[in-house]
Structures are given as structure tokens and as C-alpha cells.
Amino acid sequence: MTALPVDWASARRTVYARAAARSAAIAEVGLADADGLTLAEPLVARTPLPAFTTASVDGWVLRGDGPWRVAGRVLAGQRAPELAVDGTAMEIATGAMVPVGATTILRLEHGELRDDVVSGTPKAEPEWRVPGEECAQDDELLPAGTPITPGVVGLAASCGYDTLLARRAPRAALLVFGDELLDAGLPGDGRVRDALGPSLPAALRRLGAHIDGFTRVPDTLEAHVDGLRRAVDAGNDLICTTGGTMHGPVDYLHGALRELGAEYAVNTVAVRPGFPMLIAQLPGGQFVAGLPGNPQSALVALVSLVVPLLAGLTGRPFPTPAQAVLAEGIPGRGDFTHLALVRQDYPGGPAHPVSHVGSAMLRGLAQSAGFAVVPPGETGNRGDQVELVELP
Ligand SMILES: Nc1nc2c(c(=O)[nH]1)N[C@H]1C(S)=C(S)[C@@H](COP(=O)(O)OP(=O)(O)OC[C@H]3O[C@@H](n4cnc5c(N)ncnc54)[C@H](O)[C@@H]3O)O[C@H]1N2
């Protein structure tokens, strides 16, 4: 009944390519609203930076040999008049435009002012920044597909952008299956707390999706079909579901996908844990990400397939995993890729396997940086450099 699992690395590539072919619409957004979106065009400098010769210290801007008679002052924001006569100076502020004719700048702390005459020894190199030091006009500063961070927004503003062409955040919905799930209070008597409804929307937001919350869907085929239809009608590009990926007595995801005419991009992946994960596409092109119900497995599916899916949808590059050095050995999982939770004491530090890593558990995951990747047929040995798929 279960489909043949596909190789983990190929599944990620397949999903990325499918999503990239349907990347999100491009919109012109104001700089203040652009954080978290993705550049849909290269960021090209609209001006040299700095745009004019700019004082980098407070002091006096000088012409010729000293001492210098101070003939005026130029502040940041002003158009500087020419410094036309040798032996004259102007008081100048950091960030001010350097007057044409200036020879150098004398720092405040290196000069002495008596009446209106300044003397002192300037540094050998003029303390100003010349146009084009940071970039020339038309330099490509960042390629299309770059995630827009506060740093990108600041750079765009610096070089003259008022708006950016950006791919909007894909809209996502989360449907949580499982009549055994509780929203509050203590688990027991066959009921378990829903660990995914309250956590996955936050994870999806960190991955660049726009999502409001989650919807609990009863364990019937009709409710599954209805839940998926409603999520499509609400304009979602991606519908994540949790649970019901197998073929148990109340697992209806596959049946619902069949009824809606969905086509699988990936149906079960050769990875442990989390193998029943899937990505399907509905006739309107929307993606369904079926995450297994076991909570750790759901996160494995998220980092394995939803991360490349969102990268494709937003026009970002394929998310190549980070690298880490194993602090201890990790067993392989035969023909399957093993994603093993690891802790790092500092970013980029050695990867320590953690305990409490059953697929139904989150105790190990909550203290982990991500999953170390042990490829099929291999074992992870202490000191090995491995891929590290980070948790959001
Ligand atoms: N006959 C077989 N049974 C199972 C196999 C198998 O190979 N043969 N694989 C197991 C594996 S591995 C996984 S993973 C699960 C995947 O099952 P489903 O995706 O259909 O998930 P459910 O059956 O709905 O739930 C599994 C498990 O997870 C708990 N769960 C579900 N949702 C949540 C949630 N939101 N928060 C916390 N816990 C949740 C649920 O109560 C179950 O315990 O299938 C195995 N079975």
C-alpha cells in the first residue's frame, strides 16, 4: 500500500524544482514592509556610495599649509561651498560633504584653535571617504533570490531605493489531524497534547511563510477533503497537514488527496525518522505537505521537504545544508538517510548527538541545533564532516 521511498537528497531537489516553477507573485513593496520577503530583482546601486566625498571625523577641513584661518563651517546635510584659498579651513562635522579644493582634514583632537586660526598635524591619509569606495553606480550588490533582512533593507535605502521588487511570502495553512489531540490541560486516558498546532506556524513563519494559525480537522475523509478545499479557497499556496500520512484505520490524507485529484511530487522518502512524509500538488497548483503525526518526524519532514519547497516558491537558492563536525559517532540507517538530532554549544561548533530522540519525542529536539545527515549506506564517525540541516 505504501509507495516506494525515494532518496532523501533527490526528494529535496524534486520538491525545490516543482516549487521554483510556481514561484510567488512579485510585488513592489515599501522598504519598511520588505523584511522577510525575497529580492525578485538584483539589488543594483543607484548611486556611487558614498555619493559625495564625506568627512569621516569631526575637525577642520584644510587647504594648503598651516596654520589655517577658519573661514566657516560645514555640517552634515549641507552642500559644501568651495575651499578656494590656501591657508584657510572650515570647521567640519562627521558625515559632512568635503568642500572642493580641500587638501585634508585635521581631527578635532589633533588641532588647536586660537581665535579663528587652527594649527596642528593632520594624519598622512585624508580622513574622508571618496565616492565609490563602497560601490560604484550600477554595481550589483546582491542577486535576485536574496532573503530580505534588516541589513538588506538598510543597504537598499543607502543606495537610493524607495521600494523593492520582492516575492511575497507564500501563504500557508496548517491542518492538524487527530481526534486524540488535546488543546489544553494534561494528557492521559488515551489523549495527547497537540504539540504541532501551536509550534509549526511559528516554524513556518521563520521559514518565510505567511500563516495565521492552524485548523483542527476531524478524522473523517469528508472533513479532510473539506479542510483542504477550504484552505485552497482561502488562497493558500501551501497547505501543511500533520498526521494521517500512513494507512491506519483513520488515516485519510491519501484518500483525500485522491478525491481532490492531487498529484504526488514525492510520496514517502528513504529517511529515518519521518519516512511517510509527502508533497503533493492539487489541480490548481497548490502544494500539500503531508507531515507525519509523530512530532519529531513532522519536524524532519519540515526541514527535509518544506524548507526546499518554500525556497523554490520564494525564488531563493536551493537550501544547501550547513556543515558540522561530529563530536561522537552516529549509526547509519542502512539504505535510508539518517537524520540525527545534534546539539551545538555554539554556532558552528562540534555536533553532539543528543538523547531522547524517538520520533514521538521532542525532548532531544528542543535542545538541538538541527539534524546531522548520515547518508544511505554510511556511518557517522567522530571527527567526520557532515551536513547539518538546521531547525528553524
Ligand atoms: N503498520 C505501520 N504503522 C506505522 C508505521 C509503519 O511503517 N507501519 N510507521 C510509523 C511511523 S514511522 C510514523 S511516523 C507514523 C506516521 O503516522 P501518521 O502520519 O499517519 O500519523 P498518526 O497515525 O496520525 O499519528 C502518529 C502518532 O503521532 C501522534 N500525533 C499525531 N499528531 C500529533 C500532534 N499534533 N501532536 C502530538 N502528537 C501527535 C499520534 O497520536 C500518534 O501517536 O506511523 C507509524 N505507524
Ligand code: MOO
Ligand atoms: O518514520 Mo516515523 O516518522 O519513525 O516516526
